[in-house]
Amino acid sequence: MAGTTITVSGMTCEHCVSSVKEEVGEIPGVTSVEVDLQSGRVDITSDEPIPADRLAAAVDEAGYTISG
Known part of the structure; x- marks a missing residue:
């Protein structure tokens, strides 16, 4: 198992969270x-x-976008 942490900029609501979780989860x-x-x-x-x-x-x- 591997763990990765990123910081995403531009998220403002729970819909944003769902969108990121869905797209990253499809990898x-x-x-x-x-x-x-x-x-x-x-x-x-x-x-x-x-x-x-x-x-x-x-x-x-x-x-x-990923910040940092």
Whole structure:
């Protein structure tokens, strides 16, 4: 198991959280996605490390960006 934490900017409501969870959760190998709306923190658990470009593409597809 691998754990990854990213910070997503632009989320303002629970719909935003759902969109990010859905898109990131569709990445093959992802087993869990937890999103904290206030901080923008997204904790991802997966079978193996997820490439940064794949995470960025999923977050972009949801309509948001990774900060930092």
